[in-house]
Amino acid sequence: QLQFVESGGGLVQPGGSLRLSCAASGYISDYYAIGWFRQAPGKERERVSCMRGRDGMTYYADSVKGRFTSTRDNTKNTVYLQMNNLKPEDTAVYYCAARGDYCSFDVSTFGSWGQGTQVTVSS
Numbered sequence: 001q002l003q004f005v006e007s008g009g010g011l012v013q014p015g016g017s018l019r020l021s022c023a024a025s026g027y028i029s030d031y032y033a034i035g036w037f038r039q040a041p042g043k044e045r046e047r048v049s050c051m052r053g054r055d056g057m058t059y060y061a062d063s064v065k066g067r068f069t070s071t072r073d074n075t076k077n078t079v080y081l082q083m084n085n086l087k088p089e090d091t092a093v094y095y096c097a098a099r100g101d102y103c104s105f106d107v108s109t110f111g112s113w114g115q116g117t118q119v120t121v122s123s
Helices: none
Strands: 004-007 010-012 018-024 032-039 046-051 058-060 068-073 078-083 092-100 117-121
Touching: 004 092, 018 032, 018 117, 032 068, 032 078, 046 068, 046 078, 058 068, 078 092
Parallel strands: 010 117
Antiparallel strands: 004 018, 018 078, 032 046, 032 092, 046 058, 068 078, 092 117
């Protein structure tokens, strides 16, 4: 079973950028859809993006559309989340996870969760 390790979080000023990495323990088959999620204190975990494995179609939450971009490097078994023009409301722990084939908004259908990486946007 795949395991993921997220990295790249940190403290950044509003308007800044970060690139998060999600490194898999093994080959990420095209069968898997890979999602990025975030959870702020006191809030439910929400899906930020999801990349469908078989064709790379990527879906983004309205709150990050145009600012975040998810990419995938199969040679490194790693998925990235480039975050630009960060806002204080983007502050959260960011996670990656996988599910079979199709993307879903149902967080419970994703598995192989990593430990998360903290992103703090503050001046």
